[in-house]
Structures are given as C-alpha cells and as structure tokens.
Amino acid sequence: MLPKDKIQRINQLAKKAKATGLTNEEAKEQSTLRAEYLKQFRSSMRKTIENVRVFDREGEDVTPEKVKKIQERRKLH
Secondary structure, eight states, X not given: OOOHHHHHHHHHHHHHHHHTOXXXXXXXXXXXXXXXXXXXXXXXXXHHHHTOOOBOTTSOBOOOHHHHHHHHHHTOO
C-alpha cells in the first residue's frame, strides 16, 4: 500500500485540478503518483485473487482453472 502522504498528495492534486487546474509539473507529478498507486493496487488485487477459492452452493470447488494453475504453481492450496 502507498504511504499516507502520497495518497494525500494524490487527493490534493485532484482537488486542485478540479478547482483551478494544474501546472505542467503538478500534472506530471499527479500522473506519476497515479501510476504508482495503480501498480500497487493491481499487485494487491492480483495476490488476493490468486489466493481465493470459489465454491458454489453445493460446496463444489468452482475456482477458475487459470487461478487453480497459479495456486498449484505457487503451492498455495
């Protein structure tokens, strides 16, 4: 997860962009921070999905084969 100060800065830049607009430097900073945030988010989401097992109402494992293969390869389940 991104540090609080970086998330706060993303929010500050977003508010400023809506209110008055950003300078070129601020726009570049915002773009860089957003890219870093998305990279972290996607990594976290991927790890979560790769650790999930899905069961239907009857208790049958219906986890997608792609996820099962990843879990097998990483010896997660």
